[in-house]
Amino acid sequence: MDFKLLIDGKECAGRDDNWQEVLNPATGEVIGRVAHATQEDLDRALEAAALGFTQWSAVSNWERGSILKRGAELMRERVDDLARMLTLEMGKPLREAKAEVNRSADFIEWAGEQARRITDIAMQGRELGHRITIETHPAGVVAAFTPWNFPMAQAAKKFAGALGAGCSIICKAPEETPASVLGMAHALLDAGVPPAAIAVVYGVPADISSYLIPAPAVAKVTFTGSIPVGKLLAAQAGRAMKPVTMELGGHAPVIICKDTDPERLADYLVKGKYANAGQICMSPTRFFVEEEVYEPFVDRFIKKAAELRVGPGTDETTEMGPLLSERRLEAISDLVTDATKRGATLRLGGQRIGNKGSFYAPTVLTDIPPDARVLHEEPFGPIAAIQKFSDEEKMLTLANGLEFGLSSYVFTNDSERQRRLAQALKYGVVGVNDLPAHMPEIPLGGWKESGFGTEGGQSILEPFQKTRFVSYRG
Numbered sequence: 001m002d003f004k005l006l007i008d009g010k011e012c013a014g015r016d017d018n019w020q021e022v023l024n025p026a027t028g029e030v031i032g033r034v035a036h037a038t039q040e041d042l043d044r045a046l047e048a049a050a051l052g053f054t055q056w057s058a059v060s061n062w063e064r065g066s067i068l069k070r071g072a073e074l075m076r077e078r079v080d081d082l083a084r085m086l087t088l089e090m091g092k093p094l095r096e097a098k099a100e101v102n103r104s105a106d107f108i109e110w111a112g113e114q115a116r117r118i119t120d121i122a123m124q125g126r127e128l129g130h131r132i133t134i135e136t137h138p139a140g141v142v143a144a145f146t147p148w149n150f151p152m153a154q155a156a157k158k159f160a161g162a163l164g165a166g167c168s169i170i171c172k173a174p175e176e177t178p179a180s181v182l183g184m185a186h187a188l189l190d191a192g193v194p195p196a197a198i199a200v201v202y203g204v205p206a207d208i209s210s211y212l213i214p215a216p217a218v219a220k221v222t223f224t225g226s227i228p229v230g231k232l233l234a235a236q237a238g239r240a241m242k243p244v245t246m247e248l249g250g251h252a253p254v255i256i257c258k259d260t261d262p263e264r265l266a267d268y269l270v271k272g273k274y275a276n277a278g279q280i281c282m283s284p285t286r287f288f289v290e291e292e293v294y295e296p297f298v299d300r301f302i303k304k305a306a307e308l309r310v311g312p313g314t315d316e317t318t319e320m321g322p323l324l325s326e327r328r329l330e331a332i333s334d335l336v337t338d339a340t341k342r343g344a345t346l347r348l349g350g351q352r353i354g355n356k357g358s359f360y361a362p363t364v365l366t367d368i369p370p371d372a373r374v375l376h377e378e379p380f381g382p383i384a385a386i387q388k389f390s391d392e393e394k395m396l397t398l399a400n401g402l403e404f405g406l407s408s409y410v411f412t413n414d415s416e417r418q419r420r421l422a423q424a425l426k427y428g429v430v431g432v433n434d435l436p437a438h439m440p441e442i443p444l445g446g447w448k449e450s451g452f453g454t455e456g457g458q459s460i461l462e463p464f465q466k467t468r469f470v471s472y473r474g
């Protein structure tokens, strides 16, 4: 399969005819190749997107809503094909891939509904005859950079907000998982978004971002990925005075208090921990378990994690698929080796499974020394780092002690403790007895270095809008 650039509604190879292999992470086999864009290709995408912005922003808010709703319906109609490609390129179980396609459609539909609610305000000035209007406008051409872990859903949030607001979008989609974004883009074009309003490009990520971000046509930059890359792109955007939205990494604390049922909770948290093979920015990663329930929790957690069926996503019985790539497998393996070398106890997993595909066993570490990298660096894989606590204040210092501020979780039935801990956690998401998923009606964004701005919610269009006031006298 050839995954080509999509520019002005047409698929094309890059000008240099340069391609990169796309692998199936479950087998390591080549499933196709993805085109690399040159600067000339990017210039064409920029020119088309400028025209696309003129065309799409001239479509009424109501009509944009209808077109996006139709796009969402087409995605749902195509869910089987889209999900099959998603599983093939990314590895996640087919069931999770289908849920991702449907969730992506929900974001598109939600943004279309919000487009119909865009409201300008007219007000009287301080004197009679002085009238002021406060207007909302689409920002312009959006440059979006999206990751491979939820290749459709992460891009859908950006397409939804940008297109809902009336912007055109150039998306640098992930080279490892190119099909999902293309599939979504085609559904939106088939629904009636003007061809020039959507471009999908691939290539050398740093080359593309450093060219697109300062390009005069680009008005807004949005990125989902790691903190180091986010800082780089935000700095580039800052130099060109362009607004950014950054959805970056996390290293979520999970606080398990002594009044909980440790076994029931372990069953629940194993499912959440190993979903998408742990490759989720909101994945629970740093477990703080109160000493009274530590042993039963850890024993049960290990038992249930060991029972998980790891296999190809296409197998209906699979509960956890492979990691994205050998590169990601090595990164996970390095973290585990570092922890055990420093004295951590490896209670489960800690090695790859088989010699075909990038499968890594569900892994549990305990007795982890404070300087182990896994306690400081986002694992982004199937590692649970479990620590025991007895002093709540000391535990909170550790829980809040990193530069991450994306998500955090508290499990207790004591309502006073729920309130106290929820307020004490310095995170953009706090789940109380819950590992919540991101739904379109929720604005989600990280605190501290985990990001800037939010995606979703009633304000889903705002990051892609600009406002002004017009003052009328006489």
Ligand code: NAD
Binding pocket: 145, 146, 147, 148, 149, 154, 174, 175, 205, 206, 207, 209, 210, 224, 225, 226, 227, 229, 232, 233, 247, 248, 249, 250, 280, 281, 378, 380
């Ligand atoms: P990475 O930093 O190498 O890449 C992350 C993403 O950014 C990839 O999609 C990559 O193509 C892109 N990228 C890298 N350099 C870029 C550049 N100069 N310009 C534009 N795009 C660029 O990380 P990785 O090893 O692929 O993924 C693991 C890390 O990514 C994790 O630590 C996690 O924090 C982060 N991540 C976060 C999310 C999220 O939802 N916030 C999603 C995926 C990955």
